[in-house]
Amino acid sequence: MISVRELTKVYRQPARDVVALDNINLDIDDGEIHGIIGRSGAGKSTLVRCLTLLDRPTEGKVIVGDQDLTGVTDTELRNARRRIGMVFQHANLLSSRTVADNIAMPLEIVKTHKAERRARAKELIDLVGLSGLEDTYPAQLSGGQRQRVGIARALAADPDVLLCDEPTSALDPATTNEILTLIRSVSSRLNLTVVVITHEMSVVKTLCDSVSLLDDGKILESGKLAEVAGKVNSRLSRALLPLPTHELAAADLVLEVVGKQDAVNVPIASHIAEENPVTVHITAANVETLGDTRFAHYLLAISSAEQINITGIEATLARHGYSERARAKEGVQV
Numbered sequence: 001m002i003s004v005r006e007l008t009k010v011y012r013q014p015a016r017d018v019v020a021l022d023n024i025n026l027d028i029d030d031g032e033i034h035g036i037i038g039r040s041g042a043g044k045s046t047l048v049r050c051l052t053l054l055d056r057p058t059e060g061k062v063i064v065g066d067q068d069l070t071g072v073t074d075t076e077l078r079n080a081r082r083r084i085g086m087v088f089q090h091a092n093l094l095s096s097r098t099v100a101d102n103i104a105m106p107l108e109i110v111k112t113h114k115a116e117r118r119a120r121a122k123e124l125i126d127l128v129g130l131s132g133l134e135d136t137y138p139a140q141l142s143g144g145q146r147q148r149v150g151i152a153r154a155l156a157a158d159p160d161v162l163l164c165d166e167p168t169s170a171l172d173p174a175t176t177n178e179i180l181t182l183i184r185s186v187s188s189r190l191n192l193t194v195v196v197i198t199h200e201m202s203v204v205k206t207l208c209d210s211v212s213l214l215d216d217g218k219i220l221e222s223g224k225l226a227e228v229a230g231k232v233n234s235r236l237s238r239a240l241l242p243l244p245t246h247e248l249a250a251a252d253l254v255l256e257v258v259g260k261q262d263a264v265n266v267p268i269a270s271h272i273a274e275e276n277p278v279t280v281h282i283t284a285a286n287v288e289t290l291g292d293t294r295f296a297h298y299l300l301a302i303s304s305a306e307q308i309n310i311t312g313i314e315a316t317l318a319r320h321g322y323s324e325r326a327r328a329k330e331g332v333q334v
């Protein structure tokens with residue numbers, strides 16, 4: 001549905017050029033929810049602007065459906081943009097208009113008949129869970145309700161793509177979950193392709209099928225959630241499966257290991273101790289499901305009266321479906 005090819009954006013400054021996006025390649029399938037995560041200054045806002053051609057890329061292509069947005073006329077671009085609904089951090093509603101009129105605004109711009117606008121707004125109000133609030137004004141709504149109106153407005157022109165720029169950054173955790181659940185449900189009901197820009201990994205975990213890590217204008221890692229989480233030593237995997245804060249382990253060897261699916265049910269610490277002359281303590285653990293895949297991430301403190309045979313321990317890990325993520329000596333934080 002969305003293909004980004006060798007997208008580069010350079011801002012020419014008097015003192016120096018700023019390369020905000022550097023050769024970005026991205027493929028997002030129909031109906032997929034893709035998260036783009038990155039810290040401040042990574043290039044997220046620039047990418048949003050370039051995806052909608054609000055900012056012209058310096059180089060590269062943005063293909064939505066079968067249309068290359070970088071190669072169309074202004075009129076074609078205006079039409080193409082209607083197929084992309086936008087949701088922002090703040091819903092930015094017009095305070096003088098009711099919920100129904102805010103939602104219908106994109107239809108007003110394309111001169112849809114009033115009765116049709118009203119009917120479409122009503123349909124969307126029900127879809128986003130605001131039934132009965134059509135004649136309410138934004139000031140009477142909570143932040144979460146306002147964002148629901150923002151989502152309904154983004155859906156008014158029946159887009160194929162929903163582009164969400166930090167959609168929950170201004171909301172509390174409970175409301176965040178409600179809004180993410182809503183985005184997920186409208187995506188599956190309407191077969192919408194969704195791109196979510198965020199700096200919060202919890203948003204990616206709750207909402208996304210796949211994720212890209214944007215850093216310094218480059219996509220460093222990208223893939224389905226379960227795939228990237230399973231890659232040992234990848235930055236996304238570390239962020240997706242974080243260990244809780246832990247004390248430094250007083251041990252001869254500290255191992256960080258990751259297992260998935262059936263391996264999660266394996267008592268790996270016991271197996272290491274049974275199959276090797278060592279004692280094993282689990283110092284920190286995180287077991288969770290990403291996509292449809294269960295993961296176990298453990299920090300193991302291993303001690304022995306003898307010289308530790310790491311090859312033997314690695315063989316035990318491999319036999320039971322675990323990969324070693326990192327190894328540290330006593331007193332080293334991993």
Ligand SMILES: Nc1ncnc2c1ncn2[C@@H]1O[C@H](COP(=O)(O)OP(=O)(O)OP(=O)(O)O)[C@@H](O)[C@H]1O
Pocket residue numbers: 011013018019020038039040041042043044045046047199
């Ligand atoms: N109009 C502009 N002119 C010059 N430089 C810009 C412009 N817009 C963005 N930049 C630069 O491009 C880089 C990426 O900025 P961008 O705003 O896309 O990052 P971001 O990931 O969205 O950050 P944040 O999360 O803080 O909004 C930064 O170095 C920024 O200073």
